[in-house]
Amino acid sequence: MTTWVFRLSQAAAMVGGLVLVALTLMSVASIAGRALIGFGLGPVPGDFELVEVGIGVAVFLFLPWTHLRGGHATVDLLYQHLPAALRRAIRVVCDVLMLALWLVLTWKLWDGMLEKREYLETSFILQMPVWWGYAAGLAGAVIGCLAYLTQALIDLGLAEYPAGWPQAEAGEH
Secondary structure, three states, X not given: OHHHHHHHHHHHHHHHHHHHHHHHHHHHHHHHHXXXXXXXXXXXXXXXXXXXXXXXXXXXXXXHHHHHOOOOOOOHHHHOOOOHHHHHHHHHHHHHHHHHHHHHHXXXXXXXXXXHHHOOOEOOOOOOEOHHHHHHHHHHHHHHHHHHHHHHHHHOOOXXXXXXXXXXXXXXX
16 A cells, blocks of 8 residues: 555656646746737736646645655754654654644545535636636645555554665655
8 A cells, every 4th residue: 555655645746846847937938928028928827826726736746745755844853862662652643643634634625626616716817717726736635645644554553664665765754
């Protein structure tokens, strides 16, 4: 189970990176278009709407891989001096709490998506259905739930890192 969750999280992060690259290129084109209005060019219509949605989606796609890699910020001032058993207990509690938070977040994204879809809410300039952004973010949130569940199971000793996974590079949670 852990292997496919790790691979899925890594693939989601790569898709998030592609989303950011696309947003960057679109922003450059929009800014260049604004600068060259005198030559018949112009900004990309709805560029800020696309950036708004795209950044949110990219963040949801990045966070699962960040967690599995141990990339979240930590305060090590006291933590490193605690006994190993207490550090492990803290990791387990934190991972279980984060899993609970992600489950609630995913549930509320689902509710929000259904509401936006029901009321046919659209963006101002592009008239793009708002629920599309929620749906794309929801995909990352579901992957996040799987990642947090997997990490919690690993910390509880109920699962293991994938074969060949460089645990030393994963960092501590």
